[in-house]
Amino acid sequence: MILECRGVKFPEDAIILTDRVRESIAAGRYEGKEATQVEKLLKEGDRVLEIGSGLGFISTIAARDPKTVDVLCYEADPRLIPYIQSVHELNGITNVTVRNAALTTDLSQKELTFFVRKDFWGSSFSKAGGDYISETSIPTQPFNEVMQQFRPTFIVCDIEGAELDLFMNASLFGVTRVLVEIHSRIIGRTGVKRLFDAMSARDFHYDEFHSHGSVVLFSHIKR
Template structure:
């Protein structure tokens, strides 16, 4: 199987996961450029990272290779991608926890089955709770966990979140523990202006505020306002 090396990360070109568009961006080192530029501005070796919506494992592997934080925990709702992330980590010698799960805030109803329906699409980045009207999809049962429980388990100082619109409600009621930074990709086309406003409001209630330190375009950094002002 072909291996693409992009920004120091080795990615196996499995056609079931890596579509030509993604492969092209990886070869040209355009894949996840805002994150590759923004994350080193605030993530350090002392941090513990929780990545929600870990995709193909590129960001977690990039962080391990270039920053080497204390720990990395990945959560991915798509079971195919969760398995693929483990392969990418193994190929690159990365030690990280990978969980196939959907995370919910404390005030969300937990289904008795312990799972929720999740639509897996091609391309994979459009997979979500909502049934995409213009893409073929496969419905799977994704395990459900509370975000607060995951935070207690891995004790992150940094949360990275890219969940295709799920960010609108994820942060409603959460015990953030020792989290200092939250780095969110905002999907306005899915959640609209009201969803963006709600997400900002929820994080403000938990003492997180917008920081320009690594915010750019749809990537927004929130910092706990109890931190020293010199870090803003």
């Protein structure tokens, strides 16, 4: 059975689409806050970098918009890569590249341990995130090099608490918007403050008009 949410079709997969995931998609709740803002925020000529691609839902929404030039997706969970590609294929999406790697600004990290959980959205680089069914080593790629090569204008990020370490030393030249889900239960109040401080130091401000709870938009003050 093919599920559908916001016009995006999801092919059947008994392992990836657990009961909780199916319910979220069927009810139209799956990544609803992010999807609403991405649809509003896309601009002509956008190059979208998605960090933490999940099922390929947000990348499909971004790629199907004629204003979008290119989409680059990073997803750490190796189980999800074939599924993301099948979602793109089912929805006729061709302008997306999907990579199974973790972005980092720590060049000493060549691999990271990733903890896989039954419901894919609970998988993370944190062992403390709850019971996991397996762990695997994920290759890393230098975030700042990817920025130079792909030249994104819009970043969408949902990486279960790893957002703090990523953006603390990130080069965001050319980026005008960063839409990030903040996981305060993982990074804590101090981590949230540090993330806001890091974005402020790069001339990004909190955009209350396109933020909703933990899904926060940082907009550049001059671009």
